[in-house]
Amino acid sequence: MKPFFFTMIAFVLIISHTVQAQEQPAFKKGERAPGTTFTGTVWVNYLIPNDSTFNCAVGHVTFEAGARSFWHTHQAGQFLLVTAGQGYTQERGKPVQLIQKGDVVICKAGVEHWHGATPGSSMIHIAINPNTENGLVTWLKPVMDAEYPKK
Numbered sequence: 001m002k003p004f005f006f007t008m009i010a011f012v013l014i015i016s017h018t019v020q021a022q023e024q025p026a027f028k029k030g031e032r033a034p035g036t037t038f039t040g041t042v043w044v045n046y047l048i049p050n051d052s053t054f055n056c057a058v059g060h061v062t063f064e065a066g067a068r069s070f071w072h073t074h075q076a077g078q079f080l081l082v083t084a085g086q087g088y089t090q091e092r093g094k095p096v097q098l099i100q101k102g103d104v105v106i107c108k109a110g111v112e113h114w115h116g117a118t119p120g121s122s123m124i125h126i127a128i129n130p131n132t133e134n135g136l137v138t139w140l141k142p143v144m145d146a147e148y149p150k151k
């Protein structure tokens with residue numbers, strides 16, 4: 001009985017360790033994003049800061065459940081690579097879209113939009129902002145609770 005019991009305990013520990021290792025994000029969460037442009041708890045790791053050589057800013061953004069950006073536009077557009085969880089994105093005047101791990105989102109230049117987590121799941125994306133010599137982002141109003149899907 002006892003050897004079997006300890007074998008099972010070891011088995012459960014190995015399995016849970018493996019699952020945790022798989023769920024560990026590749027990059028650090030970074031610092032808290034400001035409440036003036038994000039609602040809820042959001043973390044940003046500036047993987048590649050903007051500079052005049054590449055004119056391309058790359059950030060790793062972690063949205064905890066319920067968190068989202070304010071409405072905004074990118075003067076030169078943006079690519080979002082979703083690496084974990086489930087979230088939402090929406091262009092002004094269009095339906096909310098569910099996005100999840102493995103999705104690629106193209107935010108067209110000058111189009112008002114927002115992105116964030118779902119109420120029940122965190123979401124991580126890598127945001128690539130090209131051609132920053134044309135501008136990066138213009139922040140607009142918060143995504144109000146009435147605009148944000150309940151689930």
Ligand code: MN
Nearest residue numbers: 072074078107
């Ligand atoms: Mn955006």
